[in-house]
Amino acid sequence: MTTTRSTGFIRSGEVTNTDLLRRSRSLGEAIESGGGRLPADQVERAREVQRKVATRTADIGSRTVVALAGATGSGKSSLFNALVGEPVSRIGARRPTTSVPSAAMWGDEPSDELLDRLQVAGRHQVPLDARRGRDLGGLLLLDLPDFDSRVAQHRAEADRVIEHADVLVWVTDPQKYADAVLHEEYIRTLAGHRAVSLVVLNQIDRLSRDQVTECVDDLRRLLDKDGLRDVEILAVSAARGIGVEDVAAALAGVVHERTAAQRRLLADLTGEVVRLREHVADGEVTVDRSAADELTEALCAAAGVPAVVDAVATDFRRHSARRGGWPFSRWLQRRG
Numbered sequence: 490m491t492t493t494r495s496t497g498f499i500r501s502g503e504v505t506n507t508d509l510l511r512r513s514r515s516l517g518e519a520i521e522s523g524g525g526r527l528p529a530d531q532v533e534r535a536r537e538v539q540r541k542v543a544t545r546t547a548d549i550g551s552r553t554v555v556a557l558a559g560a561t562g563s564g565k566s567s568l569f570n571a572l573v574g575e576p577v578s579r580i581g582a583r584r585p586t587t588s589v590p591s592a593a594m595w596g597d598e599p600s601d602e603l604l605d606r607l608q609v610a611g612r613h614q615v616p617l618d619a620r621r622g623r624d625l626g627g628l629l630l631l632d633l634p635d636f637d638s639r640v641a642q643h644r645a646e647a648d649r650v651i652e653h654a655d656v657l658v659w660v661t662d663p664q665k666y667a668d669a670v671l672h673e674e675y676i677r678t679l680a681g682h683r684a685v686s687l688v689v690l691n692q693i694d695r696l697s698r699d700q701v702t703e704c705v706d707d708l709r710r711l712l713d714k715d716g717l718r719d720v721e722i723l724a725v726s727a728a729r730g731i732g733v734e735d736v737a738a739a740l741a742g743v744v745h746e747r748t749a750a751q752r753r754l755l756a757d758l759t760g761e762v763v764r765l766r767e768h769v770a771d772g773e774v775t776v777d778r779s780a781a782d783e784l785t786e787a788l789c790a791a792a793g794v795p796a797v798v799d800a801v802a803t804d805f806r807r808h809s810a811r812r813g814g815w816p817f818s819r820w821l822q823r824r825g
Contacts (some may be wrong), residue, residue: 516758523765529766541653545754553655553750554655555658556658557632566782590631592630593626627745652677655749657686659671660691667708681763690723693729
C-alpha cells in the first residue's frame with residue numbers, strides 16, 4: 490500500500506462488485522455452517538453487513554459518500570462550509586450546534602434515494618460553476634453531529650451515518666486530538682478501514698508553526714498506535730482557509746477513482762470475518778492417545794466396569810469348565 494500526496498488516501502488493490510458479492514455469500518455460508526454455535530449478536534452484525542453489501546453495490550458509481558466526523562468544537566461544520574464555499578451548516582458558540590446530518594452534493598448524479606436511505610433531510614446542491622464545483626463532481630459530503638455529544642440522540646445519529654459512509658474524515662483540533670473517545674471508540678475500532686480514512690487537524694491558526702509540527706507529530710504517534718500508520722494528517726484552519734485546498738484535493742482524488750465504496754465494503758466484510766474467526770478452532774480437536782487411554786480407564790473405573798468384567802470372566806470360566814473341560818475337572822467341580 491502507498492499513500493500519495495495528491496489524494497491523501499491509501500491506494501489498495503482493485504475490488505469489484507462481483508468480488509464483494511462473492512465474499513458476502515461466503516460469509517453467509519460460514520454463518521450457516523456455524524449454526525447456533527456462533528454468538529447471536531455477531532451473527533446479526535454480519536447479516537447486516539451482507540444486507541449493506543447487497544444494497545450499496547446496486548448504486549455504486551453514482552456517488553461517493555464522505556462523512557466529516559469529530560468531537561464537539563473540532564470545527565466540522567466550519568470545514569464543511571469552507572469546502573462548500575458558503576455557510577450551509579450552522580455554526581455557533583453554543584454546543585452542540587449540529588444535531589442532525591447535513592449533506593452537500595457536487596455534480597448532477599442522482600442523490601435522493603441514497604440520502605433517503607441514509608435518512609439525511611438537510612440537502613444542498615452545490616452549483617457546477619461554484620469554486621471546486623467540477624473538481625468534486627460525484628461527491629456527497631456529510632456534516633455529522635458530534636460523536637461525543639451529551640445528547641444521546643446526536644451520538645446515535647453520528648454512529649449510524651459513520652456505519653454507512655464510504656469515506657471517513659476524522660476532524661480533530663489541538664485540544665482534543667488525544668481524547669480517548671476519538672481513539673478508543675472510533676479510530677481504533679475502525680482501523681481496518683484505513684484505506685478510506687483521512688485525518689484533519691483543524692484550528693492550526695491558534696498555534697505557532699513549531700506547535701503545529703509538535704502537534705502533528707504527536708497525533709501521528711497516536712494514529713500509528715491505533716493502526717492508522719499510513720493514513721495522512723492534513724493540518725488546516727477552516728476559519729482562515731488554510732489547508733482547505735489540500736482537503737478538497739484529497740476528496741477530489743478519491744471521488745474520481747470511484748472505488749471508495751468498494752473499499753469500505755471490503756473492509757466491513759473483512760472485519761466481520763476476523764470477528765467470527767475468533768470463535769472457530771484451527772482444526773478438529775484431538776486428544777493424545779495415552780491421555781485418551783488414561784481417561785477411558787478412569788471412566789471405566791468410575792462406572793465399576795473392572796468389577797463387572799471380573800465377575801463375568803469368573804462366571805464364564807466356571808460354566809466353560811462344566812461343559813467342555815477335562816472329565817476329571819468336571820467331576821471335581823461337581824463335587825465342589
